[in-house]
Amino acid sequence: xNETDFRPRVLVTKIGLDGHDRGSRIxxxxxxxxxxxxxxxxxxxxxxxxxxLALEEDVDVVGISSLATDHLIVPKLMAxxxxxxxxxxxxxxxxxxxxxxxxxxLENGVRQVFHPGGTMDEVTAKIRAYALEARxxxxxADTEKLT
Amino acid sequence: MNKPIEAPFAAxxxxxxxxxxxxDYSESIGTDRETANVSGIAVRPLYGPDDWxxxxxxxxxxxxxxxxxxxxxxxxxxxxxxxxxxQLIGLGTPADYNARLLGIMAQGxxxxxxxxxxxxxxxxxxxxxxxxxLGTCGTVIDNADHMDRCxxxxxxxxxxxALNDPSPFTLLAFMLVAAERRGVPWSAVSGTSNQSDYxxxxxxxxxxxxxxxxxxxxxxxxxxAFCNEKVPRWNPMSVVGQHTQQAGATPAEAxxxxxxxxxxxxxxxxxxxxxxxxFLPRFTFFFDISLSFFEEVAKxxxxxxxxxxxxxxxxxxxxxxxxxxxxxxxxSGVDLTRQQPLNNIARVTVQAMAGIFGGLxxxxxxxxxxxxxxxxxxxxxxxxxxxxxxxxxxxxTDVIDPLGGSxxxxxLTDAMEEKIVAIMKxxxxxxxxxxxxxxxxxxxxxxxxxxxxxxxxxxxxxxxxGVNAYRADDEASARPAVERPDAAKMQAHLDSFAAWKKARxxxxxxxxxxxxxxxxxxxxxxxxxxxxxxxxxGLSNEEICGRLRRDLGFGQPLAFV
Numbered sequence: 043x044n045e046t047d048f049r050p051r052v053l054v055t056k057i058g059l060d061g062h063d064r065g066s067r068i069x070x071x072x073x074x075x076x077x078x079x080x081x082x083x084x085x086x087x088x089x090x091x092x093x094x095l096a097l098e099e100d101v102d103v104v105g106i107s108s109l110a111t112d113h114l115i116v117p118k119l120m121a122x123x124x125x126x127x128x129x130x131x132x133x134x135x136x137x138x139x140x141x142x143x144x145x146x147x148l149e150n151g152v153r154q155v156f157h158p159g160g161t162m163d164e165v166t167a168k169i170r171a172y173a174l175e176a177r178x179x180x181x182x183a184d185t186e187k188l189t
Numbered sequence: 190m191n192k193p194i195e196a197p198f199a200a201x202x203x204x205x206x207x208x209x210x211x212x213d214y215s216e217s218i219g220t221d222r223e224t225a226n227v228s229g230i231a232v233r234p235l236y237g238p239d240d241w242x243x244x245x246x247x248x249x250x251x252x253x254x255x256x257x258x259x260x261x262x263x264x265x266x267x268x269x270x271x272x273x274x275x276q277l278i279g280l281g282t283p284a285d286y287n288a289r290l291l292g293i294m295a296q297g298x299x300x301x302x303x304x305x306x307x308x309x310x311x312x313x314x315x316x317x318x319x320x321x322x323l324g325t326c327g328t329v330i331d332n333a334d335h336m337d338r339c340x341x342x343x344x345x346x347x348x349x350x351a352l353n354d355p356s357p358f359t360l361l362a363f364m365l366v367a368a369e370r371r372g373v374p375w376s377a378v379s380g381t382s383n384q385s386d387y388x389x390x391x392x393x394x395x396x397x398x399x400x401x402x403x404x405x406x407x408x409x410x411x412x413x414a415f416c417n418e419k420v421p422r423w424n425p426m427s428v429v430g431q432h433t434q435q436a437g438a439t440p441a442e443a444x445x446x447x448x449x450x451x452x453x454x455x456x457x458x459x460x461x462x463x464x465x466x467x468f469l470p471r472f473t474f475f476f477d478i479s480l481s482f483f484e485e486v487a488k489x490x491x492x493x494x495x496x497x498x499x500x501x502x503x504x505x506x507x508x509x510x511x512x513x514x515x516x517x518x519x520x521s522g523v524d525l526t527r528q529q530p531l532n533n534i535a536r537v538t539v540q541a542m543a544g545i546f547g548g549l550x551x552x553x554x555x556x557x558x559x560x561x562x563x564x565x566x567x568x569x570x571x572x573x574x575x576x577x578x579x580x581x582x583x584x585x586t587d588v589i590d591p592l593g594g595s596x597x598x599x600x601l602t603d604a605m606e607e608k609i610v611a612i613m614k615x616x617x618x619x620x621x622x623x624x625x626x627x628x629x630x631x632x633x634x635x636x637x638x639x640x641x642x643x644x645x646x647x648x649x650x651x652x653x654x655g656v657n658a659y660r661a662d663d664e665a666s667a668r669p670a671v672e673r674p675d676a677a678k679m680q681a682h683l684d685s686f687a688a689w690k691k692a693r694x695x696x697x698x699x700x701x702x703x704x705x706x707x708x709x710x711x712x713x714x715x716x717x718x719x720x721x722x723x724x725x726x727g728l729s730n731e732e733i734c735g736r737l738r739r740d741l742g743f744g745q746p747l748a749f750v
Contacts, residue, residue, distance in 0.1 A: 059307035059322055061395030061746070064436050067636060068643055084746060085395055086311070110307060110396070111325035114673075118319070140561045140671035157527050158560060159656040161647040 050078040050173030051101040055092055056085035057119060058112030065137055066107035072162035073105075073169060089115065093122045096131060102173035102180075108137040117150040124151075130179035132172040136165070207237070226484040227642070228441035230604045236596035242603055244596075253589050256501070257494035259602065260590040261548040262513040267586040273551035274576050275351060275517065279304025279327035280563060281674040282682045283338035286328040291342055300551070302351040302383070303339065303360065305330050310355060312399045312734030315683055316690075324674035326563055327353070329682060331730045334689065336363035337370065346377035351517075355384040355397035356405045358412050358717060359733050362724035365420070369725070379422035381473055381517075385409060388450045389429040391746055392626050393436035393635060399734055401742025402627060408741070409454065410461050411717040417468055426454060426472045427517075433631075434477035435523055437639020440488045441605055445612035446622070446631060447474060448495055452613075453622040455504050465504045469511035478544040479521045480536055483601055486592055489516070489547030491606035495613075518544035519553040525560045528655035530668060533557035538575055545585055546592050552576060562671045629747050693727050701726035702736050709740035716741075 054070040056063065063085055070082040081099050096104055104123070106116055113135050123131060135147060136156035144155045153172050156165055214234060215221075224232040233240075243249035251257060254264030263269065278289055278301070290301055304327035308318040314331045315323055323329050330336055340350075345368045354360035361382055368378050384390070387405035390397040400408060409426075416425035430447035438446060451472060458468050474492075478485050496514040500506045520540035525533040534557045541554050554572040556564035564572070579585055592598045619625040626632065645651040652658045701723045708719030716737070723733050738744075 059311050059313075059318060059396070060326075061398065062435075063395065064639055068639060071640060111322060114321040114325065115319045118321075138560060138562070141668050142670040159526055159528055159653070161657075162643060163647065 048174060048177070050103060050170055050177075051081070051099065052078050052103045052105060052169060052173065053081045053083075053092070053096055053099060053101045054105045054107070055083040055087050055095075056107050056112065057087050057089060057092060058108070058115055059086065060108070060110035060112050061085040062109040063107070065109065066105075068162070069105060069107065069136060069165060072166050076166040076170070078166070078170070078173070089119045089122050092119060093126050093128065096123065096128055097126060101131060102176040103169055104131055104133045105169065106133065106135045108135060108139065110138070113137065113139050113143065113147060113155075116147055116152060120151045130176055130183050132176045134169065134172065210235070226440075226601075227479070227481050228439040228484060228488075228605065228608055230441075230484075230601065230608060232601075236600050238596065240600040241596050243599070250590075250593055250599075256509070256512060257497045258512070258514065259490050259494050260593050262493065262515065262550075266548060266589040267545065268589055271580050271586055272545070272549055273300045273349075274298070274573065274580075275300045275302055275551045275553055276569065276573060277302045277304050277353075277519075277553055279306075279353070281324040282329060282678050283335045285324070285674065285678070286339045287341050290339070294343070294348075299347075300349045300351070301343075302353070302553075303328065303330075304353050305360065307396060309360075309730055310353075310396050310399075312731060312738065314729050314731035315686055317731060320679070320683070323679050323683075329679070330360065330363065331686060332689065332727070333363040333366040333370075333724050336360065337367040340364070340367060345371065345373045348380075350380035351383050352380060353383045353397075355390060356387050356400055356408045356412070357720050357733060357737050358382055358385070358408070359720060359724065359730045361412075361420075361423070362717075362721040362733075365721055366725045375420045376422070378420055381424040381427050382412070382416075383427050383475065384429070385412065385425060385427050386429040386432075386450060386454075386475075387744075388453065388622055388626055389432040389446075391744070392433060392446070392631050393438075394429075394432035395746040398744040398746055400737060400744050402623070402744070404737065404741025405744065406457065406623065407712075408716050408737070410457055411715045413454075413458060413468055413471075414461070414463060415715055415717045415721075417463070417471065424471045424473045426451075426468075427475050428454065428472065429475045431475050431477040431519055433635055434479065435521065436635050437642060438635045439638050440479060440481065440484050441608040442612055442634060442638060443477065444488050444492045444495075444605075445609045445616070447476070448492065448499065448609070449613050449616040449622040449625070451496070452499060452503070455500075456621070459504065465500070465506040466508045466511050469500055469504065469506050470508070470513075472515075474514060474516035476516055476518050476544075476549075477521045477523075478518045478540045478547075480524045480540055482539055482543045483598060484605070485540070485543035486547045486598060487601040487605040488609075489518075489544070489549070490590075490598075490602045491609055492516075493548065495606060495609060515550050517551040517553070518547070518549040520544070520555045522555055522559050525555060525557070526653060526655050527560045527668075529661060530557050530560065532655060533560070534571060534575065537572065538579070541575060541579055542585065545579060546590075548590065558669060561668055565669055565671075568669075632747055690729070697726060698728065698732070701728050702732065705733065705736045706740050709737060 074080045132153040134154050139155050238244045253261040306327045306329045352360045384397050413425045416423045428451040430443040433446045434443035493514040497512040500512040520537045554575050556568035556572045558568040616625045705719050708714040708716050
C-alpha cells in the first residue's frame with residue numbers, strides 16, 4: 043500500500059457513563075485536519091454500538107476517550123471486537139488513566155494510551171501509523187481466509 | 190554636610206516622565222512580544238492613571254457591601270468571615286461515604302458536599318450499568334435509604350450540604366425524605382443544589398444532562414418554586430460557569446454564558462409569577478479558577494458588578510440581598526498536569542489566590558492527583574492544607590479587595606466587563622441563552638476557543654511546565670497506584686438493593702409512577718413536589734428519572750466537531 047495516498051478511517055467515541063467530550067472533540071478535529079476519515083459519536087455509546095459502528099464503517103482505529111474511569115470497561119470492548127472478527131483493528135485510549143490501569147489496558151490489547159499533555163501532531167502521527175498497521179493486518183487476515 | 194537619612198528625592202522637574210519611560214522601555218526591550226490574555230484582551234507592559242477610566246473620581250470604586258459590589262458583596266468580606274472550605278467528596282458505597290464524611294466533620298468541617306456515582310448522574314440505578322464503573326467517581330445512591338445511610342450520624346438541621354444533583358433533583362428529594370424520617374423540619378435543612386443549571390449541562394457537561402431542554406426548564410422552575418416555599422434555607426439555583434470554562438470557553442466567555450444563563454432562569458421565574466426579591470437571594474454561582482491570575486481576578490470583579498446591575502435594572506429586584514453575586518470557586522483541573530504532578534500544588538495555590546482576591550464565598554482546591562483519579566486521601570489533605578495556609582498563614586485576609594486600585598487590575602476589570610457584556614449582547618440578540626444553546630451558537634464558540642487554546646499549547650506559545658517546557662524525568666513515583674471501590678462491598682450494596690426492590694409492593698410502585706406522570710402532564714402541578722412524593726413512596730433514582738424522561742423528553746446534547 044502506498045503510504046502517501048493512504049487515508050486512515052478512525053472512529054472517535056466514548057463508552058460508559060461520562061459525558062466530558064472536550065478531549066474527544068479536539069482529537070476528532072485534529073484527525074480530520076490531518077486528512078483522516080473521522081467517524082465521531084456523542085458520549086455514552088454501548089460496547090455493542092461501538093462494535094457495530096466499527097464494523098459498518100470498516101475503520102482502522104477505534105479511539106476511546108475516557109475522563110472519568112470509563113476506561114475500566116475497555117477490556118470488554120476488546121473482547122467484543124475480537125468476537126466480531128475485528129481483532130485487526132487498533133484500539134487507542136486517551137484521557138485520564140492511572141499507571142497501574144494503563145498496564146492492564148495494554149495487556150488486553152490496547153495499542154497505546156495517550157495521556158494529557160501530548161501534542162495533536164504526536165497523537166495524529168501515532169494514529170496514522172496504527173491505522174496502517176491495522177489495514178495491513180486486515181488484508182493479511184482476509185488473505186488467510188481466502189487461501 | 191551629609192543630607193539626613195530621610196531626605197526626599199529632589200523634586201523631578203521633568204514632566205515628560207511617561208514619554209521617557211516609554212523611550213527607555215522600547216530601547217531596552219527591542220522587539221516587544223505581543224501579549225494577550227486567554228479572553229483575547231491585549232495586555233500592555235505597564236498601566237497608569239490614564240488606563241483607569243474612573244481614576245481621579247472621589248470614590249472611583251465604591252465600597253465593599255455596596256452596589257456595584259466591585260470590591261465585594263459584604264462590608265467585611267474575608268476579614269470578617271473567611272470563605273467556606275468545601276471539598277468535594279464522594280466514593281464507593283453509602284457506608285464508605287459516611288465514614289469519610291464523619292472523618293472530615295471531626296476535623297471541623299461544617300459544610301459538606303456529596304458527589305454521586307456517574308450512574309446516578311445519568312439517571313440509572315446500579316443494576317443497569319457496567320458493574321466495573323460503580324462507585325469509581327462518586328457514591329452509589331439510588332434511593333432514600335441510601336441517602337439516610339450516607340448521612341448517618343449527621344444532624345441535617347445543622348450541616349450545610351451541597352448536593353451534585355441535576356434535574357429532576359432526586360438527591361434532594363431523598364434527603365428531604367431522610368429529614369422527615371428523623372423529624373428534622375425542612376425549614377432547617379440548608380445547602381445547595383449544585384448542578385441545577387441544565388443549560389451548562391446541555392452545552393458542556395453532558396454527564397449531568399438527563400431531561401430534554403424544555404423538560405429540564407420546567408422542572409427547574411418547579412424546583413425553585415418548591416424550595417422557595419418549603420425549604421427556604423436551600424439554594425435551589427447554582428448557575429455554573431465551571432462547565433463551560435473546563436470545556437474550553439475563555440474566562441470572559443464563561444462569565445458571559447453564566448450571567449446569560451442566570452438571566453434566562455431569572456426571567457423564566459418572573460414569567461412564572463415569582464418575585465425576584467424572593468428567589469434571587471437564593472441564586473448562587475459556581476466558577477472555574479484558571480491559572481491566568483489577573484484575568485481571573487478581573488473576571489470575578491467584573492462579573493460581580495454586571496450581575497448587580499442586571500439584578501436591579503433588568504430584573505427589577507429591589508433588595509440588596511437580590512443583587513449580591515455569591516459564588517463558589519473551584520481551581521481548574523484542566524490546568525493540572527500529569528507530568529511532574531507535585532507541581533500541581535503550586536498551580537492550585539496560584540489559582541486559589543486568584544479566587545480569594547476575586548472575592549469568592551466558598552472554595553474547593555483540587556488535589557494534585559486529580560489528573561489521575563478521584564482525589565486520594567493524602568493528596569486531598571494537601572489540598573485542604575493549601576487553603577488553611579492561604580487563609581491563616583499568608584495574611585491574605587487582612588485587607589479587603591487588596592488588589593483594588595491597581596491600575597492594571599482596574600483597567601483589566603473594565604476591559605473584561607466590556608468583553609463579557611459584548612458576548613452577553615450576542616446571546617441576548619440571539620433570543621437569550623436558551624435559544625442560543627438550542628441552536629448550537631454557544632457550543633460553537635466554546636469549541637473554537639478550546640481548539641485555539643490547544644493550538645497555543647502545541648505551538649509553545651503557551652508554556653506548560655513539564656509538558657512543552659522544562660521537561661524532566663517523569664516522577665512516576667509521585668503517581669500513586671489507584672484503588673477502586675472494594676468489589677465485595679459493592680456487590681453487597683447491589684444485593685441489598687435488589688432485595689429492597691423486590692420487597693416493594695408492585696402496586697405501590699405503579700401508583701407512585703402514575704402520580705409522577707399526572708404531575709408531568711398537568712402544567713399547573715409541581716413536578717419536583719411529585720419527585721419528593723415518589724422518593725417517599727419508595728421510587729428509585731432510575732424509576733423517577735426514567736418516568737420523567739418518558740413524559741418530558743430524554744435529554745440528548747448537540748454533538749458536533
